[in-house]
Amino acid sequence: MDKENLKFVIVGHIDHGKSTLIGRLLYDTDSLPKGKIEEIEQICKSLGKDIEFGYVMDHLEEERDQGITIDTAQIFFNTTKRNYVIIDAPGHVEFIKNMISGASQAEAAVLIVDVDEGVKEQTKRHAYILGMLGLDQVIVVINKMDMVGYERGKFETVKKELLDFLSGINIKPSYIVPISAKEGDLIAGKNENMDWYQGPDFLQALDSFRVKESAKDKPLRFVVQDVYNFDKRIIAGRVESGxxxxxxxxxxxxxxxxxxxxxxxxFLKNVTEAEAGKSTGIITEDKLFIDRGDVIVHDRDVPVLTNHIRANIFWMDNTPYNKGDTLWFRCATQDVACEIEKISRVINSSTLDLIAEDADEIKNREVADIIIKTDKPVVVENFNTIEELGRFVLRTDDTLAGGIITELVQ
Amino acid sequence: MKHLDQLESQSIYIIREAYKQFKNIAILWSIGKDSTTLMWLTRKAFYGKVPFPALHIDTSYKFQEIYDFRSEWADKWDMELIIGKNGQSLNEGMGPDASDKLACCGQLKTEALKQTIDKYGFKALLLGIRRDEHGIRAKERVFSPRDKQFKWDYKDQPPELWDQFKNQQQGEQHIRVHPLLHWTEQDIWKYIQRENIPVVDLYFANNGKRYRSIGCETCCEPVDSDADTVDKIVEELMTTKISERSGRAQDKESAYVMQKLRALGYM
Structure with missing residues (x-):
């Protein structure tokens, strides 16, 4: 039997212990390759530091020198139940686009908070981004319990502070686990210091995540990538749903x-169907003009074509957006010029304070509720209906913002 | 869909995106198991009619088995094959014993690749690297730009969301495209097993030794193993704690050599 596969991201404020938690998890579950611990010991020694589990994840020279994660990394790890991919996202505000790149690939998330520091700027921002990206499976770990003498009161205080914040952005964590990544408490079986805690340890909590469901039972959306004229005229693309x-x-x-x-x-195989997630090709009965960006649907289930879209976006470029600027709207393989017609609300992604209503610009790291007007009509969906056609990027050469469609404006 | 089908579809999507966007591309075929799997997937993506060449960067220090495999399968798969060599450096006697290994890799791999890209004007290269191979590779993007000096600016990588990959920009010499980034070594072997993909014999145990990773004969060491079939390799990988690239000399010299090599344009 094939084991399940699941990707999750670890997010949280800088220095709250993301990389250490991953290093500890790999160590405690005996997942590190032979020689890895020795190699890390050697590096730590050469840098004049104590053994640091974070080095399992922080591979760039600068990351180790400065003790921060710069770029997102993915590491593979197995339990008896599943194969996991852990996405380690940087906690430094400067690397937020790396964090988003990591989180956008995850099915679930772990939010880590330092018990001594409590809820900080990136704790909030990252939690908010998780919500925006539709990641509704979240586990919270309250780390560094060893630093506060494993005191229950401290845990409860931070837990309450965090839950107050999370409830405001509609995130309901399935578990809140007190841990010490450094000492290994409540990570994978060991609990000698917090007998007041009755719930699952971190590893057990992870195994409670659900694998993302296939979109095959949803209406058909086959997005065209390219058209090949080899021996036959094949419309190549991916079935995003249905x-x-x-x-x-x-x-x-x-x-x-x-x-x-x-x-x-x-290729070299006879098939009669292709389901959601499949990159495939079709031949049509009639020779129609079909091109990249076209969306093929069943005639019995036709979506709305629109050029007005309401969305939440996260701006992640140093250059702000100024009203009137033209951008490219890319959703699946659709790529059309667009303008942000209305910037209804701009929000500080950390404090969640309202910066402006009916604004004229969106700056780096700001979240905005906007209405986009595309040059040509596009096939899009509300994110909650068909995720694959409910998310998009705005770009010039590089991606400047990621967005989630909240409403199709008629 | 099953796990291997998901991996396959994701790779095919990436390969098709790269061709659609850049047209003048090549697949970097080191003849190892990963790039051979990438060839397999590329053939699937284009229904056996791959519209671009395979590029082999030949240091001339490769195993004979690699050269034999290359001729056999380039021919059987009807692939246009380009062989890139740094002729001048080879004439000047460059080799693993003539200099330190970093300089040798630099001249015979990176420099040879630069010369070949210049000659053919490739806009993008498909490479079979995977995130689980090495810590540095765990931080790669699917579309990863290189500048004129081939440098990888790992500190400022562009955001990459939901399979929306970057365009080429001024100052970027070419884009490295990594369709296998999300695969593990075990996935590769399970896929080779399922699809019956041919691989070089060096991967199979002979007298208690086999190669986990292959490159230049001078810089690869075999590992202890009795796995002499694909099935046994799949079995072995479920329990082994020896890392895949443990036999590769270039990774060992210093903790940061791989980072330096990659930042300098090594594949």
Whole structure:
């Protein structure tokens, strides 16, 4: 039997112990390759430091010298139940775009808070981003319990402070676990110092995450990547949701033309269907003009075409957006010019304070509730309906902002 | 979908994105198991009609088995093959014994690659690196820009969300595209097993030794193993604690050599 696979991200304020937690987890579950601990001991010695589990994750010279994670890293790790990919996201405010790149790939999240410091700027910002990205499976770990003598009162105080904040942004953590990543308390089986805590340890809490469900039962959205004219004319793309089958009556959007799926094409293999997540190709009964960015749907379940979209975006570039600037809106393979028509609200992503209403600019690290007007109509969805067509980026050459669609404006 | 099908589809999506965006690209084929798996996936992506060449950077110190495999499969798969060599440096006697290993890799791999990219004007290269291979590779993006000096600015990588990959910009010489970044060594072998992908014999145990990772004959050491079939390798990887690249000389010289090599454009 194949084990399940799950990707989760660890986020939190700088120095609250993300990398140490991962290092400890790998060490306690005997997941480190032979020689790794010796190598880390040697590096720590050469830098004149005590053994530091964080070095398992922090691989760049600068990361080790400065003791901070600069870029997101992914590490593979197995329990008896699952294969995990851990995404270690940097906690420094300057590397927020790296944190978002990491978090955007996760199915679940762990938020780490230092019991002595409590809720800090990046704790809030990261939690807010998790909510924005639709990551609703969250475990909280309150770290460095060893530093406060494993005192229950300190844990309860931080827990309350955090829950107050999280409830305001609609995040309900499934567990809040007191831990010491440094000493290994309540990570993977060991609990000698906090008998007042009755819940699961960190590893058990992780195993309670659910694997993301396939979108195959949702309406068909087949996005066209390219058209190949080798021996046959194959429409190449990915099924973002639903299932496409030979013989299906389909509609090509935005043109609205209709045809039938003549065949589903795989190399050296005979298939008759392809489900959500599959990169595949189809041949259509009629030779229609089909191009990259087109979305193929079933004629019985046609989505709305719109050029007005309401969304929440996170701006992550040093250059602010000024009203009137033209950007590219990219959702799946759709790529159209757009403008932000209305900046309804701009919010400080850390304090969550309202910066401005009906604003004229959005600056780095600000969150905004906006209305986008695209040059051409696009096939998009509310993020809660079909995630894959409910998220987008705004860009020039590089990605400047990531966004989640909250409403299709008619 | 099963795990291997998900990995496969994600890779095919990335390969197709790279070709659509850059057209003038090549697949860097080291003839190892990963880049051979990448060849396999690329053939699937384009229904056997790969519209760009495979590029082998040949240090001329590779195992004979690698050269034999290269001719056999480039031919069977009907791939256009480009062989890139730093002829001048080789004529001047460069080799692993002539200099330190970092300089040798620099001249015979990185410099040879630079010359070949210049010659053909490739805009992007498909590479079979994986995040689980090495800590530094765990921090790579799927589309990763290199400047004219081939430098990788790992401190300021562009954001990468939801398979929206970057465009090429001024000052960027080429983009490294990594379709296998999300695979593990075990995934690769399970996929080789499932798809029956050919690999060089060096991976299979002979007299109690096999290679986990292959490159130049002069700089690779085999590991102790009795795994002489793909099935046995898959079995072995479930329990081993020896890291994959433990036999590769370049990783050992210092903790930061790999970071330096990558920042300087090593693949």
């Amino acid at each position: 299932i496409i089958r030979k013989g299906d009556k389909i509609k090509i959007l935005p043109s609205g033309e209709e045809t039938t799926v003549k065949s589903v094409e795989e």
